Amino acid sequence: MIAIDELHKSFGSVRALKGVSFTALDGRITGLLGPNGAGKSTTLRTLATLLKPDAGGGRVDGHDILRESLEVRRRLGVLPHSAGIYPNLTGRENINYFGALHGLAPALIEQRVEELLTLLEMRDFADRRAKGYSQGERLKVAIARALVHSPRNVVLDEPTTGLDVMATRALRSLVRRLRGDGHCVLLSSHVMQEVGELCDDVVIIARGVVVAQGTPEEIRQRSGTATLEDAFVNAIGSGEGLE
Amino acid sequence: MRALATVWRKELIENFRDRRTLVSALVFGPLFGPFMFAVLIGLLLDKTVSESDQKVELAVAGSVHAPNLVRFLEDHDVAVTRVELDVERARAAIRESTHRLVLLIPEEYPERLRSGLPAPLKLVSDASDNQTGKYSARVRQLLGAYAGQLGSSRLLARGVSPDVMQPIVLDDIDVSTPAGRALLVLGMMTYFILFAMLMGGLYLAIDATAGERERGSLEPLLTVPVPRQTLIYGKVLAACCYMLVSLAVTLFAFEIGLALVPLEALGMTANFDTVVALKVFLVAAPFVLLGAALMTVVASFTRSYREAQSYLTVVLLIPTLPILFAGLYSLKPNTWLMAIPSLSQHLLMTSLLRDESLDPLHLVVSVAATLAAGLAMTWVAGRLYQREAILG
Numbered sequence: 001m002i003a004i005d006e007l008h009k010s011f012g013s014v015r016a017l018k019g020v021s022f023t024a025l026d027g028r029i030t031g032l033l034g035p036n037g038a039g040k041s042t043t044l045r046t047l048a049t050l051l052k053p054d055a056g057g058g059r060v061d062g063h064d065i066l067r068e069s070l071e072v073r074r075r076l077g078v079l080p081h082s083a084g085i086y087p088n089l090t091g092r093e094n095i096n097y098f099g100a101l102h103g104l105a106p107a108l109i110e111q112r113v114e115e116l117l118t119l120l121e122m123r124d125f126a127d128r129r130a131k132g133y134s135q136g137e138r139l140k141v142a143i144a145r146a147l148v149h150s151p152r153n154v155v156l157d158e159p160t161t162g163l164d165v166m167a168t169r170a171l172r173s174l175v176r177r178l179r180g181d182g183h184c185v186l187l188s189s190h191v192m193q194e195v196g197e198l199c200d201d202v203v204i205i206a207r208g209v210v211v212a213q214g215t216p217e218e219i220r221q222r223s224g225t226a227t228l229e230d231a232f233v234n235a236i237g238s239g240e241g242l243e
Numbered sequence: 244m245r246a247l248a249t250v251w252r253k254e255l256i257e258n259f260r261d262r263r264t265l266v267s268a269l270v271f272g273p274l275f276g277p278f279m280f281a282v283l284i285g286l287l288l289d290k291t292v293s294e295s296d297q298k299v300e301l302a303v304a305g306s307v308h309a310p311n312l313v314r315f316l317e318d319h320d321v322a323v324t325r326v327e328l329d330v331e332r333a334r335a336a337i338r339e340s341t342h343r344l345v346l347l348i349p350e351e352y353p354e355r356l357r358s359g360l361p362a363p364l365k366l367v368s369d370a371s372d373n374q375t376g377k378y379s380a381r382v383r384q385l386l387g388a389y390a391g392q393l394g395s396s397r398l399l400a401r402g403v404s405p406d407v408m409q410p411i412v413l414d415d416i417d418v419s420t421p422a423g424r425a426l427l428v429l430g431m432m433t434y435f436i437l438f439a440m441l442m443g444g445l446y447l448a449i450d451a452t453a454g455e456r457e458r459g460s461l462e463p464l465l466t467v468p469v470p471r472q473t474l475i476y477g478k479v480l481a482a483c484c485y486m487l488v489s490l491a492v493t494l495f496a497f498e499i500g501l502a503l504v505p506l507e508a509l510g511m512t513a514n515f516d517t518v519v520a521l522k523v524f525l526v527a528a529p530f531v532l533l534g535a536a537l538m539t540v541v542a543s544f545t546r547s548y549r550e551a552q553s554y555l556t557v558v559l560l561i562p563t564l565p566i567l568f569a570g571l572y573s574l575k576p577n578t579w580l581m582a583i584p585s586l587s588q589h590l591l592m593t594s595l596l597r598d599e600s601l602d603p604l605h606l607v608v609s610v611a612a613t614l615a616a617g618l619a620m621t622w623v624a625g626r627l628y629q630r631e632a633i634l635g
Binding site: 045048049052070071073074076078080081082083084086087088089093097100101102103129142145146 | 245246249250253256257258260261455458459460462463464465466467468469470631634
């Protein structure tokens, strides 16, 4: 479970977050929806303990993101927006490396990697150098790397950007599967349709504040609009960033 | 500790598979120095050794007319070849390079000499030939000396002191002794050693921050439950290993290259053998940590791989500065100077190359000061990794 509480963060004179609060529950897919530049990545980076908030905080499974950052990192599987992998290592070695950095025993790493290679259908290319991988293959390695330590909470920052239809479908089915296994899944997107279709809960964020949250149905009803898209436009106050 | 080893091992493997890293660390860096050095030494030896030590080859025509002169020349390291040539044939011989220098002694030489009249000699050479210039100057000098001797004895015979003919005594002091020139070369040699060492870790240092950031692998890396400084320490350690290998390859290349050069002529130890190479390795090795950490620190301020590359090229020059000072002020090793990294390595290596014994205190101070600076710089690198700006 992920709880974010009144996050504030500025970069120089730019106020990126102005009091962001929300909760993402276990066994549910929570979508962080907002136009480009709304503060989605900053929120997720702060959650992943990569950035320190100016004020506010958060908890992952009850562990404070400021004071227990190592424990929080252990409980999070993070797929950042730019998830590069090492081109001179094979896909398998890329995943092994992160398993080892998470402190897993070699036997456990091997077992987990075998599971993930099957789950993500990576066997054809896992033992080739990553240099020649396609976009989809690279993303699979990055996801496997984020999941190697079986994290309870999974954070995906704009995971479907740049993926083709098949890769997007595969990713969605993986996310649903994680939910089925009781994981807390938090993903960000600027694509409204994707969030509406995939997510159980939606948090709409614009200009550094949360402007609406609830199930897609609740958000639609509350704003009194016919579709979630209208509700989204209503909530952020303009049509900017919609695709 | 386990995480440190994990990072270290991964960096070793990954960079070993990168051809650019490998070529610059193990081929270009280590071989550039010895190659340049061999060329320079070759030029230097040509200038210093051949001038004074090599025999001057001189063809003499009409040697029967001046046996004393010929003996005098032979006594002064001139290899005299007795030939029968007239002026025309001598010219042709020079033009066709059969001879470099021909001295013609005409028939009237003994006659004129006996009568106390100026005796004519002809020296045939090609002044446009650089090599010949040195030799003909030498021969001319010897002939002058011989003439001086004769002149003195004639004055003495007439009861006049030869000093009358010597209003000035010029004492020519040539500072550019072979050893003096060698000092410059030694400075370059120690720099080449430090340069090759830094080259070995260059790409690893770039990769640690700018490279990871450009590939987008830095952010995922920082989400693992390992303190950030541990990650950077592992990377610095991996860079150190590559640098040590570079250093070893460099010294090996020097050992092979210099085996063919008469170093003692330049005031260096005659044998740059395995023992000396090993000592130089041990003296230079402490600089590795400082170099790796310094390059990592500089690279962490840059935004891209290219930017890092251009800044680090400047870092490669930093070790030259103390060496330059040492050369300008001809610094001699003392305990205080041993506290300055790169300068202390330069001075110690120079002593080793000259086959001088090292002061154990100097050694201790150099190792301790350099390692301390290296640890401090590594700590700084770790601190820089804590900044949020590291994400770019």
